[in-house]
Structures are given as C-alpha cells and as structure tokens.
Amino acid sequence: MTVAPWTDAGTAWVVDTGVFVACGRAGNQKYAGLRRFALDREMAFVIPRRVYEELGGVPSGSTPAGVPVAQAIEAGWTRLADELDYTDGTVATVMDTVQSVIAQSSQRPEDDIEKTDAALAGVAVQLLNRPGVSDVCVVTTDHDAREGVTIALNTQGLGGRATTIDGFEFVDGLF
Amino acid sequence: MATSTDDPARAVDGLVSVARLLDEPRLARVYTHTLRAGPVTVDDLVAELDLPRTTAYADTGTLVDLGLLDRDDSQKTHRFTAEPIHLTATLDGDTYTVTPTLVAAVGQTATDDDLELLVERHGLGTLAAALTYAVPYAEGRLSERVAARELDVQMAFGIAALQALRSLLAETRAFDPYVDEITARIDSSGSTDSSTEP
Numbered sequence: 001m002t003v004a005p006w007t008d009a010g011t012a013w014v015v016d017t018g019v020f021v022a023c024g025r026a027g028n029q030k031y032a033g034l035r036r037f038a039l040d041r042e043m044a045f046v047i048p049r050r051v052y053e054e055l056g057g058v059p060s061g062s063t064p065a066g067v068p069v070a071q072a073i074e075a076g077w078t079r080l081a082d083e084l085d086y087t088d089g090t091v092a093t094v095m096d097t098v099q100s101v102i103a104q105s106s107q108r109p110e111d112d113i114e115k116t117d118a119a120l121a122g123v124a125v126q127l128l129n130r131p132g133v134s135d136v137c138v139v140t141t142d143h144d145a146r147e148g149v150t151i152a153l154n155t156q157g158l159g160g161r162a163t164t165i166d167g168f169e170f171v172d173g174l175f
Numbered sequence: 176m177a178t179s180t181d182d183p184a185r186a187v188d189g190l191v192s193v194a195r196l197l198d199e200p201r202l203a204r205v206y207t208h209t210l211r212a213g214p215v216t217v218d219d220l221v222a223e224l225d226l227p228r229t230t231a232y233a234d235t236g237t238l239v240d241l242g243l244l245d246r247d248d249s250q251k252t253h254r255f256t257a258e259p260i261h262l263t264a265t266l267d268g269d270t271y272t273v274t275p276t277l278v279a280a281v282g283q284t285a286t287d288d289d290l291e292l293l294v295e296r297h298g299l300g301t302l303a304a305a306l307t308y309a310v311p312y313a314e315g316r317l318s319e320r321v322a323a324r325e326l327d328v329q330m331a332f333g334i335a336a337l338q339a340l341r342s343l344l345a346e347t348r349a350f351d352p353y354v355d356e357i358t359a360r361i362d363s364s365g366s367t368d369s370s371t372e373p
Binding site: 017018019020021022024025053054057058059061062064067102105106108112113114116117141142143144145 | 289296316319320321329330331334338339
C-alpha cells in the first residue's frame, strides 16, 4: 500500500485542542518540539475543524491566543480534517458512542457534551477509510474523550488500528 | 489558623483576614510559600519569591497582624510558619470553603497569564468556581470540555485555565489537607452546583 504522504509511515496523528494549549502553557519550546515531531516524521498532525474553531476567538493575552495553529497549517505540519460525513454509519455511531461515554462518566445529559470530543472519533474513522492510512493515533488531554474514543473504535472493530495517547504525557515527552 | 473554639470574634476577624489575602496576590504568594516550606525567614522569601527585602518584611508583618502567619522571634533571625486556612462561607444557601489551594491560585495569578485573565475578566468567584471543577477534572472524574463549559468562558481559554489549576493542584495536595472539600457536586440530573461540600 502506498502510504499517504502526510502520515507517519501510514499512521495518521489526530491532535486535540488541549494538546496545543498544554504546549503553550509549558513554554514556546514545546511548540518547537511539536513542530519538530511532525517534521522529523515528514508528516502533518490532523485537527478536527471544531478544534480549529475552538482555538480561534480566544481572549488576547491567554495561552491559546498564542497558539500559532493557523501558521502551522500554512507551514504544512498541521492540516484540517475533512468535514465530518454524518451519513457514514460508522462515523455517526462512533460519535454517538463518545458522547454517551462522556455523558455517563461526567454524569451529564448527552446533549450537553461538546461535539468536539465526538469529532475526534469521527475524524479517526474517516482517516482510516482513506487510502494510504493504515492506522490512527489520537492525542488528547481529555481523559474522558480518550476513553470514549478508545471504546468507540473498539466497538467498531477498529481498535487494532487505533491508539490513544495521554496529551500531557505526549507534551512532556516533546523537546 | 488553629482549630475552632467558640469564639465568634475570631471567626469574623479570620473572614476579614482571608478576604484580604484573596484580594492581594502578593500576600497570597507569601502565605502559600510559608505554608509549603515553613518555617521560613525573610531571606528565604526574598530568594524564593524574588521579592525586594523591604516588601518581604512588610508583607510578613501584614500577614502576622492578620493572624495568617506566626512569627517565632526566639532567635535573632525570625522564622515564620503558617497553618492551613479552612474558612467556610455560606451566603443565602451558597456555600464555599476557602482552603490553601484557592489562596495558592490567587497567588498564581501573579505569574500565570490564564489565571490572571480569568480573574481580571470574570472575577475571583469564577476562579473559585473553576477550582471546584478542576478537582474532579484533575482526578479524571470530569471531562475537560464538560468542566471548561461550566466556566462559561471561551472553550480553549477554559481548558487553559483548567490545565493551570490541574498543575497547581498537583502541588497543593502536599500542603492543603482540605483539598478534597473543594469539588463540584455533580449529580445525575446533569446540573452542577459549584458550591463546595459543606
């Protein structure tokens, strides 16, 4: 199989909002580490569109206001995920599962759960459907989102092609 | 502060003292460092908090007057210690217990852009409420976005504030014996009450 050029030898990396925020809070060298992580592997991180939207419109002076995600996209080491296709049954199902898992663990109605958490799983499925993508790695600082994505993909038989990573540990390991 | 005796005057004086501490991040930093590392000297505070010596003298004097620091003047170099604050305020049914972690968070606003902005834009009450969500979030009992949404601030900014408090809690657990009293009551109906446990 020819691997997609923006993947890490076939592995697509999906990154959540909190990872960018955690990089910013840890100091500018972590952004450099994040960029280097992508460049060393000649790949681009994929972010759901909702993540991109969350990182916009932040109050100036806050950490996320300094997150250069637009520049990262322009520079090519981060890319926006495709629009989510809700007519794809697997995409819709994994998103529902993530919302359900988070609603249960946080004791909230499912309607109150942010769609961005669910989008991580939806984007992961869409990436797995693309030619040249063998597996997917989702990095998030949200404990419940990570659990939800893991369960949702396992339930669809995709667990063997998906890994979830604790975003704080990932950022700690950047240099 | 010592454990309670039947002394209403002391309770009111304590309330006023803690209010002052919550209003002045520099005093909050001096109190927090003394609680964490005490007994400390003025030299220690100057070195650790990067304070001018005159400021460190003035602040320790203020905090002793407020009853928040104890001064041991039995030796030539005075040493300061602090006891963990535990102050429960109830107003028309809304309850909050101030513990050293909230004081530490106020102190952190002097050096953390996100916490400074949170208080500047939304007030001390929002910082205190954020802490009640940060505790279950840091323990993995509340989703990052669910917690951030409760703060009613821009999502990524809310996540940044929660991550700041998560780091803070990792430190304050060592010297705040009341940290477990700071937690949002999460019930199965989906509503959350950010008052602390009574």
